[in-house]
Amino acid sequence: MGTSIVIIGDANAGIITANKLRMHTRKDVEITIIGDSEKTYFKPEGVLIPFKGVDYRDTIKPTDFLINYGIKRIKARAEKIDPENRSVLLNNGNNLSYDYLVIATGNRLVPESIPGYDDSIYHFYDIANVLKLGKMLDDFKGGKIIVGPSSTPFQCPVAPAEFVFGLDLLLRKKGIRNKSDITLIIPMKDVLPFKNVSDMVRKGFEEHGINFIPGFKTESVDTGKNTVTSSGNESLQYDKLILIPPHKGQKLLTDSGMADESGYVKVDKLTLNYKNYGNIFVVGDAADFPMKVGALGHSEAGYVAGRIASESDGFISSSEFDGFMGCSSVYADETAFTLSFDYNSKPFVNFASKSDYFLKYISGDTYFSSIIRGVI
Incomplete structure (x- = not known):
C-alpha cells in the first residue's frame, strides 16, 4: 500500500503543496486535500482592486479548477487532529488516517475582538470588503481617512503602506487630495521590521503628505464619535476608518492541543515540523512565524513537498x-x-521602478497560471 498524505486547508499554501507533491510523487502515493471553499481569491490584489488597478473578477478562481489531476479532494472541515494516532476527524463524522499530515489552515479574521468594530469600518482582506471599500472610495468627497492594522500579526506587512500610497494617488486623480487627510497607524515600532526598507517607505510618506503614527495598537473604536483609541489611550478622529481586523489561527488547532489561544502552531523553523513529529508539517500562516506572507507560504510548500x-x-x-x-x-x-x-x-532597497510595479500588476496572472499549479 502506498504512502498516504493528508493536507488540511484548500487555500494558497495547501493547494501549492498538494500540486507540487503530485508532480513529484509516484502514482501509489495518495494525496488528499481537505477544505470546503468554493472559490480561491488572490489576496495581494486587495491593494489594487479598490483603485481599479485590476478587475476583481480576475482575482477569483473556482477552487476545484486549481487542484491538479490525481489529487483527492474532500469537501469538509477538519475538527480534531490526533497526532499520536495519525488521524483527523472531519465535521462529516469521518476519520482520516495518514502517514504524513500537512497543516495549511491559514488565518481567520476576528473583528469582534475589538470593542466597537462594526460594519461602518472598512478593510481590504477579503473580496467582499474590498468591493465595499472600492464603492466607498468612489463616493468619497474628502475628509480624514485612517488606515492600518489593529494588531499583530497580520497578513502581508507591506500591505498597509501599499494601500496608503494607492489611496494618495487615487485622491490626487480625483482632485480632492487637498481636501483629504491620510494617516497610517501601525502597532509596530516602524513600518516594517527592516530599517532600510522602512526608511525608504517613510521618506515616501513625507513626500506625499501621508501621516504616520507607529506604536498604535488599537484598543477600541467608537463609531458614534468616529474615534479609534489605542492601548496607550491615544484617540484619533476620523471620517472613514480602514482598520485591518485582528488575526488568529484556526480554532481547530487550539482544540487539538497543537496551538495556544492564538491558534498558531509552534514549529521548527528549519524543518517546519510540529514538535518531534517528523511526519507533521505546518505551512503558510498556520505556523507561528511573526511574518504572515503568501510568498513565504509558497516557499514552505515547495520545501515540504520536496521533503x-x-x-x-x-x-x-x-x-x-x-x-x-x-x-x-x-x-x-x-x-x-x-x-x-x-x-x-x-x-535591501534603494529605489522603486515602473518595471517592479508591472511585476506586481501581473502577479495574479503568474499566481494562477504557474505558482498555485506548483510549476514554480
Whole structure:
C-alpha cells in the first residue's frame, strides 16, 4: 500500500503543496486535500482592486479548477487532529488516517475582538470588503481617512503602506487630495521590521503628505464619535476608518492541543515540523512565524513537498528550510520595489521602478497560471 498524505486547508499554501507533491510523487502515493471553499481569491490584489488597478473578477478562481489531476479532494472541515494516532476527524463524522499530515489552515479574521468594530469600518482582506471599500472610495468627497492594522500579526506587512500610497494617488486623480487627510497607524515600532526598507517607505510618506503614527495598537473604536483609541489611550478622529481586523489561527488547532489561544502552531523553523513529529508539517500562516506572507507560504510548500516526496521514495532527507521569500510591493506613483531575503539575509532597497510595479500588476496572472499549479 502506498504512502498516504493528508493536507488540511484548500487555500494558497495547501493547494501549492498538494500540486507540487503530485508532480513529484509516484502514482501509489495518495494525496488528499481537505477544505470546503468554493472559490480561491488572490489576496495581494486587495491593494489594487479598490483603485481599479485590476478587475476583481480576475482575482477569483473556482477552487476545484486549481487542484491538479490525481489529487483527492474532500469537501469538509477538519475538527480534531490526533497526532499520536495519525488521524483527523472531519465535521462529516469521518476519520482520516495518514502517514504524513500537512497543516495549511491559514488565518481567520476576528473583528469582534475589538470593542466597537462594526460594519461602518472598512478593510481590504477579503473580496467582499474590498468591493465595499472600492464603492466607498468612489463616493468619497474628502475628509480624514485612517488606515492600518489593529494588531499583530497580520497578513502581508507591506500591505498597509501599499494601500496608503494607492489611496494618495487615487485622491490626487480625483482632485480632492487637498481636501483629504491620510494617516497610517501601525502597532509596530516602524513600518516594517527592516530599517532600510522602512526608511525608504517613510521618506515616501513625507513626500506625499501621508501621516504616520507607529506604536498604535488599537484598543477600541467608537463609531458614534468616529474615534479609534489605542492601548496607550491615544484617540484619533476620523471620517472613514480602514482598520485591518485582528488575526488568529484556526480554532481547530487550539482544540487539538497543537496551538495556544492564538491558534498558531509552534514549529521548527528549519524543518517546519510540529514538535518531534517528523511526519507533521505546518505551512503558510498556520505556523507561528511573526511574518504572515503568501510568498513565504509558497516557499514552505515547495520545501515540504520536496521533503515528503523524497521520504516517500525511501530517501532520508537532511535538507533544511532557508526561509526564502520574494515579493513586489507597491510604492508611490505606480512604482514598486521587489524584496527578496531569507533567514540569513535582510531585504535591501534603494529605489522603486515602473518595471517592479508591472511585476506586481501581473502577479495574479503568474499566481494562477504557474505558482498555485506548483510549476514554480
